[in-house]
Amino acid sequence: MKVDDIRVFIPSKDYEISKSFYQAFGFEMDYVTDDLVLFENGDCSFFLQRFYNEELAQNLMFQLSVSDINEVFEVLSSLDNFDIKYAPVKTEPWGKVLYLWGPSGELWHVTEFVGN
Numbered sequence: 001m002k003v004d005d006i007r008v009f010i011p012s013k014d015y016e017i018s019k020s021f022y023q024a025f026g027f028e029m030d031y032v033t034d035d036l037v038l039f040e041n042g043d044c045s046f047f048l049q050r051f052y053n054e055e056l057a058q059n060l061m062f063q064l065s066v067s068d069i070n071e072v073f074e075v076l077s078s079l080d081n082f083d084i085k086y087a088p089v090k091t092e093p094w095g096k097v098l099y100l101w102g103p104s105g106e107l108w109h110v111t112e113f114v115g116n
Contacts, residue, residue, distance in 0.1 A: 008046045009036075011057045013104040015050040021082045021103050022048060026075060057104040069096045069112035076100065 012018035019037060023029055027039035035050035044064075066072055069089055076086050076098075086100040095113040102108060 005045075007038075008062065009049050009051075010046055010060065010102075010106055011052045011104055012048055012050060013052045013054075013057065015048070017082065018048055018103045021079070021084065024075075024079055024082070052104060054105070057106055060106045061109065062106070063109045063111055065111050065113065067112065069098060069110060072110050073098060 010018075015035075019029060022039050027041045030038045030040065032038055032047070037048050039046055039048060046062075073086075073089055076084070082103055084100065084102055087098055089096050089098045095111055097112075098110045100108040100110055
């Protein structure tokens with residue numbers, strides 16, 4: 001088996017707010033259906049769906065690997081119209097990480113690995 005890609009379907013508590021957040025965060029949005037959009041940045045992509053299950057959203061985690069975590073922190077710091085929370089950048093032996101809880105409670109581990 002050769003896998004070409006894998007994409008997650010992220011639930012949204014408020015579909016319009018989540019769409020706006022991910023665009024402001026730096027992802028390009030492509031319409032799929034009225035209940036599904038595709039977000040892309042570089043070679044990475046995910047679906048956002050008009051579906052919400054609190055238990056699923058509160059237990060959903062992702063790792064987003066970036067080349068400049070300080071740039072991500074600056075972007076997040078400028079987004080004051082969204083109900084999100086994030087932690088300061090933390091240095092680990094393998095690199096740096098910040099934790100971001102998105103508009104539906106989904107947890108992003110934003111990482112910059114040593115050597116990136």
